[in-house]
Amino acid sequence: MPRMNHPLDGQGPTREGATSRIYSWLERRLQLEGPVKDAVLHPVPRSTTSWFYVFGSAAFTLLFLQIFTGILLALVYVPAAGQAWNSLNVLNHQIPLGWFLRALHGWGSNFMVAIVLIHMAQVFLFGAYKFPRELTWILGVFLLLMTLGMAFTGQVLRFDQDAYWGLGIGASILSRVPVIGGGLVHLLLGGPIIAGATLSRFFALHVFVIPGTMLLFVFLHVWMVLKLGINEWPMPGRLVNRATYIEEYNHLAHTDGIPFVPGAFWKDLLFSGAVLAAVAVCALVLGPFGPGGQPDPSIIQTVPKPDFFFLWIYSILSYLPPSMETPFILIVPILAIAVLLAIPFYAAEGEKSWHRRPVAVLTVSLVAVAWAVLTHLGTTTPWSPHMSAWSGNPIPVRYLRNATPLVRQGAAVFQAKQCHNCHSIGGAGGERGPALDDVATRMTIDQMRFKVVTGGGNMPAYGKNLSPAEIEALVSFLETLHPANEPPAYDAARRAVETSQSQPDSSAPPIPPAPKSRQTSTANSDPRP
C-alpha cells in the first residue's frame, strides 16, 4: 500500500489554503498520516462487515464516554467519607444538569458492562479467540474483569447505604480466606472498619489504577486487532490451522477484502452513535442512580442490595448451603477466570463456526439462562424476610370471617410474632418459608404444633418465644387455612380413636376410606386400630 512520508526537508504535498498549510506543518512533525492511513485502509475480509462485529467498538466508545463523564463528575465530587454523600446530592439537586451527568455515567456503566458481555459472547461463538488471536482474548478477559471492577468501585463511590453494606459483604467474603483473611480485609478497607480510608482507596482504584490499566490494555487489544486482522466470518468446515492460517487470512483479505474504512467502519459508527443515544435517553428519562440513604452504619433499618450486574452473585450467595459457601466463593471465581484464560490454548485450532460447536453454543446458552434466572431472583429476593410484613401486611379479612375468638387470637399471634415476615398469606408477606394459604391441607394440627415449637430447615424454633396458649391459638388459626372444598389434614389414628370413643356423635366429619395425607409424615397411616 502506498504511503506518504513528509520528512522535514519539505517535500510534502503542495496544497493551497491556510488549513492545508497548518496540516502540512503538523504532519511534518507528527508524521501520523502514514500509520493512520495504514490502520484505516487496511483490507479486511468482506464478511467482517457485519452488524455482529460492532460490539467491540461500542465498548471502546463507552469507555471514553465513561472517562469523559467521570472527569466532569470529579469536578464536583468530594472523595471523603464525611462529604461524598452530600456532594452527590449537590450534584443531583443544585448543580445545573449535575443529575444528568450522574445519570449518563451510571447508565453508561450499565451499558458498558452489557456490551462488553455481548462482545465476549459474540467473540466466543465466532471462534475469534483461536490462533493467532489468543492474546487478544486474554487481554479481553482482563478488560471484562476490570469493567466489572469499575462497576463495583463505582458503586462504592456512590457512597450510600448500599455502597456501605456492599463493602461489608466484600470484606466478609475476603475474611473467609484462610490465614491471611484478616490482613486482606484491612487492606481492602484501608483500616479496621469501613471509613474514610476505604472511600479514599476506592477512589484511587476507580479513578487512577483501573482506568489507567484499562487504557493500556485497550490500546494493546485494539493494536492486535489491527495487526492480526479482524476475525473472518466463520464458515463451517474452514478449520484453523497454525501452519496455514495467516496465509489463508491474508489471501482472503486481499482477494475478497475491502478497506476497513469505510467498508466496515460505518456500521461501527452507526451502532456506537445509537448506543450513545440510548445511554442519553435512559439518563434523561430514568435519571441517575441514587444516592440512597446516608452511609451511617448506626442506621440499621436498611435492606442493602447490590447494583444490577451483581445481583446474580447476591442470589448465588443466598442459595449456597452453609458448608459449601466458603470453598465455593474462594475457589470458583479463580477457576472461572482460569477457564476463560485457558480457552484459547485448549482450542487454538479447529472449527470456528457455531454450527459445528454445539458445546460452545450450549455453554453460552446455559450461562445466559442461569445469569438471567439468578438476576431475576436477585430482583425479587424470595429468600429475604419482608422486614415490615408483620406490621404492614394485615391478614385478609376473608380468612377471619366467622372465626372463633381463639382463631382470631391466633391470627394476632401470627402477626405479632413476625411469622408474616417469612410466610405469605393472601399473596402478601415474605417468601422465605412456604405460603400458608392452604397449610392445613398439608399438615395436621400436631405437625404444625411440632414445627412451630422445634423449627427445622429454615424455620426457627419458637418453643421458647411462645407461651403454650399462644401456640394453641396460632395452630388453631393455621388449621383454618384450607380451601373451602378441601378438608384439613388430620391424623387418621387419632380420628379413629376419637370416633370410637364418641360413637353416637354424628356431627364428626365422615371418614373417607383409607385416607392418605398429602404430607409425608410420621403420623400413623393406618386408619383403624
Next chain:
Amino acid sequence: MTDQLSLLNSTPTVPASAHSVSRRWLLLKAGIALNGLVGVALAVPILRYLFAPWRKDSAYDSWVSLGPIGAFPTGETRLAFYKNPAANPWDGQTDNVACYVRRESSDRFRVFAVNCAHLGCPVRWFPQSQLFMCPCHGGVYYSDGSRASGPPERGLFIYPWQIVSGELRVDAGQMPTLSNSARLVNISTADGDCSCRG
C-alpha cells in the same frame, strides 16, 4: 515496511559486531543495574506504606464505653452505639458503630455485633418473636445469638465486655468478620438444627 522508515527513525545503528561488550554496553548495563538497585531500595518503603493497614487485631481493638449499665433493662435486647476507637475527622458518620446489648441478669451481658455472620449485613432485632433477622439473605438468630436458620454458619459475633465503674465497656475497633472476632456462639449446629433440644 522497514524501507518506509522516516528520516527521524532512520538514524544509523551500530553494526552488530563481534565486539558486543563495548564500553557503551557496559555503561548501559551499569545504568540498568543502578536503576534496579534503586528500584529495590524504593520498593521496601513503598510496600511498607501499602501494607500499613495490615495489622494485628490488638493494634485496632480497645475498650470503648456503651454508657451506664442502667440503660439496659434486664432480660431485654437494646441497640447501642459507640464511636470507633480508630477514627479520623473525615470519616463522617461511618465511625458510628451499632451493636446489640442483651442484659441477661443484673451483672451478665451479651453484646452482639449488628453484622450478620454470613456476609455482614445489619441484622434487625424483633423483640416480639425474640429473633434477629437479616434482610440480605435471610439469616435468623435466636435471642442468645445462636444461629436459628438461613445461610450463616454460626451465631452472631459477640464482643468481649466488662463493667467498669457502672459503665458497660466492649472490646471493639474492627468490623467483625470471620477472620477476627470469631468468638463462636456455637450452640446450634450449622445444618438447621435448633437450639432448644439441649
